[in-house]
Amino acid sequence: MATGNYGIVRPSDVSPEDVEIILHYTPSRDLTTDFTLTQLDSIQYLRPYYSNASIGGTETELLGGLYNLTLPADQFNALGIYTLYFRPAQIRTLINDCGVLSSSPNTKGIIINIQDVPSEFRNKFTNQGLVGFRVEYLNDNGTKIPNFFRIITSNFYCEPVTQNLVNTSQKSVRYRYSEGSTNLMFCTLTPSSSPTTRPNATPFIGAPAQNIIITNTFFNPAVVEVEIVEHDASTLAIALYGNQTKSIEDGIYTIYDSGNNIYKQYNLYEIRDQYNELLYEVRQDRGDDVDFSKNFANIIST
Amino acid sequence: MEVRKIKISPEVLIFDIRPETYSGFTFGYYSGLTEILSGGTNGDSLLTDLSIPIFLKQDYSDVGYYSPFDGDLTHCNENVNFTFVIDENQPNGICILNTSKRNVTYLSGATYFVDWGDGSPIEEVIDFIPVTTCHNYLVEGTYTISFSGSSIFGLFTQNKNVTIPFVVSPYLDPDGTVIFPSNNGSWSGSPSSQNYIYFFDSNNSVTEQISAAYSNIPFIVSGQTKSRLEELRVYGPNPFIDGLMLTLEDGTTGMTASQSVNFTAYTINDQTYLDYPNGQSVFYCFSQGLTSDMLTASGLTKFEYLMNIIEQPEIQSYVFIERGKYSGMEDFKRMGEINNVGSLRKYGLGFFKVRNWNDI
Numbered sequence: 165m166a167t168g169n170y171g172i173v174r175p176s177d178v179s180p181e182d183v184e185i186i187l188h189y190t191p192s193r194d195l196t197t198d199f200t201l202t203q204l205d206s207i208q209y210l211r212p213y214y215s216n217a218s219i220g221g222t223e224t225e226l227l228g229g230l231y232n233l234t235l236p237a238d239q240f241n242a243l244g245i246y247t248l249y250f251r252p253a254q255i256r257t258l259i260n261d262c263g264v265l266s267s268s269p270n271t272k273g274i275i276i277n278i279q280d281v282p283s284e285f286r287n288k289f290t291n292q293g294l295v296g297f298r299v300e301y302l303n304d305n306g307t308k309i310p311n312f313f314r315i316i317t318s319n320f321y322c323e324p325v326t327q328n329l330v331n332t333s334q335k336s337v338r339y340r341y342s343e344g345s346t347n348l349m350f351c352t353l354t355p356s357s358s359p360t361t362r363p364n365a366t367p368f369i370g371a372p373a374q375n376i377i378i379t380n381t382f383f384n385p386a387v388v389e390v391e392i393v394e395h396d397a398s399t400l401a402i403a404l405y406g407n408q409t410k411s412i413e414d415g416i417y418t419i420y421d422s423g424n425n426i427y428k429q430y431n432l433y434e435i436r437d438q439y440n441e442l443l444y445e446v447r448q449d450r451g452d453d454v455d456f457s458k459n460f461a462n463i464i465s466t
Numbered sequence: 467m468e469v470r471k472i473k474i475s476p477e478v479l480i481f482d483i484r485p486e487t488y489s490g491f492t493f494g495y496y497s498g499l500t501e502i503l504s505g506g507t508n509g510d511s512l513l514t515d516l517s518i519p520i521f522l523k524q525d526y527s528d529v530g531y532y533s534p535f536d537g538d539l540t541h542c543n544e545n546v547n548f549t550f551v552i553d554e555n556q557p558n559g560i561c562i563l564n565t566s567k568r569n570v571t572y573l574s575g576a577t578y579f580v581d582w583g584d585g586s587p588i589e590e591v592i593d594f595i596p597v598t599t600c601h602n603y604l605v606e607g608t609y610t611i612s613f614s615g616s617s618i619f620g621l622f623t624q625n626k627n628v629t630i631p632f633v634v635s636p637y638l639d640p641d642g643t644v645i646f647p648s649n650n651g652s653w654s655g656s657p658s659s660q661n662y663i664y665f666f667d668s669n670n671s672v673t674e675q676i677s678a679a680y681s682n683i684p685f686i687v688s689g690q691t692k693s694r695l696e697e698l699r700v701y702g703p704n705p706f707i708d709g710l711m712l713t714l715e716d717g718t719t720g721m722t723a724s725q726s727v728n729f730t731a732y733t734i735n736d737q738t739y740l741d742y743p744n745g746q747s748v749f750y751c752f753s754q755g756l757t758s759d760m761l762t763a764s765g766l767t768k769f770e771y772l773m774n775i776i777e778q779p780e781i782q783s784y785v786f787i788e789r790g791k792y793s794g795m796e797d798f799k800r801m802g803e804i805n806n807v808g809s810l811r812k813y814g815l816g817f818f819k820v821r822n823w824n825d826i
Binding site for chain 2: 174427456
């Protein structure tokens with residue numbers, strides 16, 4: 165008898181501003197090493213669905229999970245494969261300092277100067293506003309430290325205090341939480357404490373002046389592949405199962421789609437030799453030279 | 467990460483095919499998406515903005531913490547243990563009784579073995595108390611009986627020494643003296659057990675028999691023994707000096723604690739003994755039940771996620787822990803299930819409200 169199970173997946177109700185949409189385009193699936201990535205404005209193109217009375221809830225309540233993505237025509241304007249990569253918005257900043265709390269020297273953390281944070285993300289830097297965010301680190305040469313991250317477990321406004329160290333004449337800058345808002349944010353990370361078996365093996369949480377990337381964990385990264393194709397099974401089915409007409413007089417053969425729009429138009433004719441022996445039967449695509457008199461409604465109305 | 471694939475072909479478009487009107491009939495025409503993408507003026511695309519639904523989900527981890535006290539907590543000695551009695555049918559017979567806990571699911575597959583310590587083959591113990599498993603020692607002497615239990619959580623062994631021939635101390639007053647204090651008609655102070663031989667055993671009020679949900683109450687263990695007071699005698703006019711710690715011949719330490727006309731109290735190797743004027747010697751100690759003060763608290767790196775925000779003590783004692791609902795980010799094995807009233811009461815810091823039937 166199990167005492168209970170619970171799921172660990174939920175529809176995300178992330179705000180579009182916390183999403184980054186990366187677009188990759190390639191005209192074919194041929195081998196390419198030339199990756200060109202662009203970014204779509206998530207605030208403009210990603211819109212959440214809202215509840216309504218018929219499904220329960222109000223129209224101000226985010227439905228969760230389901231979003232509507234606009235594919236702008238100026239970007240989706242060619243045949244090919246468009247790969248859309250949805251990832252949490254990245255907050256790029258740097259570590260102002262790594263320190264400890266004056267009242268609790270065992271509590272280690274990184275200090276971020278909010279002025280170093282891009283203005284659009286500063287609203288996240290409130291007390292406990294970054295809990296659950298992930299911190300990734302960059303090397304001095306700009307490369308990212310792979311397979312390495314820390315999770316923010318708490319963040320509070322703080323201010324530096326100067327303390328005398330017990331054993332030396334040096335003074336140490338430590339930090340204490342501030343009731344009011346300041347420019348500095350003290351973030352505790354996990355893991356940051358030493359294992360009990362190796363007390364001196366303090367986990368790395370960053371270095372002063374190191375560039376970092378802070379990302380939310382509000383949703384799982386996702387990939388959607390949009391392929392704009394000339395034909396797919398549906399359009400090929402038109403050729404097989406769609407309405408068709410053949411004009412006996414001029415030999416124009418027309419294929420209509422499910423909405424009776426003209427999908428293809430051909431000239432049908434025969435080629436004979438000087439003895440009037442049939443050599444070929446030809447079906448020739450008329451291309452843009454569409455005979456509109458062969459529209460389906462016009463024909464069946466006669 | 468799953469990749470969702472969407473195909474955009476002319477058939478799924480409505481507004482992007484070239485419109486036309488002929489003889490009053492309105493229709494569209496196209497011959498593939500290329501026509502749409504280049505059918506506008508000067509070869510411009512006719513394609514307008516498209517719209518696709520996407521689904522975003524979040525895998526989350528419980529950001530809670532585990533508490534060592536939210537499940538069942540039992541000492542290893544409760545899960546693997548035995549006692550032994552004399553086998554009167556054999557000249558040097560000893561019978562062990564398997565007292566291991568058995569009414570829990572996580573020990574249902576446990577196996578038990580006894581090594582009698584005299585070179586005889588290791589024997590499997592199938593039965594539990596009150597059924598005995600007996601052995602006869604061929605040679606007198608002191609042997610170590612190793613009783614082991616193997617379960618999904620490993621191998622645990624209990625060792626106890628037995629001296630052959632085995633001598634059982636006689637009970638001088640096996641029934642003790644039951645005192646019914648006058649509480650103005652209230653029976654709340656009545657002792658619940660009469661089988662005691664030591665007058666401190668009469669402290670059997672109900673409040674001393676219950677504990678917090680996470681602990682097992684330590685109870686007093688007492689018994690008759692042979693006096694060791696003489697080992698604490700020192701030279702001089704005052705042979706027993708209270709508080710004077712002595713190193714005995716066997717390397718242990720002991721001291722006399724107090725002397726009165728009623729009894730003399732002393733400790734040897736941290737074991738308390740009482741000698742009475744009538745020649746009786748008794749010992750008493752507490753069982754190895756767990757209480758919160760027996761658990762060592764330290765900075766717990768296991769729940770880093772909430773480190774320095776919520777602190778819980780880390781258990782460094784030798785115990786079995788049933789993780790409860792606050793299992794969170796821990797890699798854990800759930801040891802037990804709720805299969806009796808006691809577990810139901812203790813589960814998850816009183817997660818279930820259990821009441822007696824006559825309270826309902």
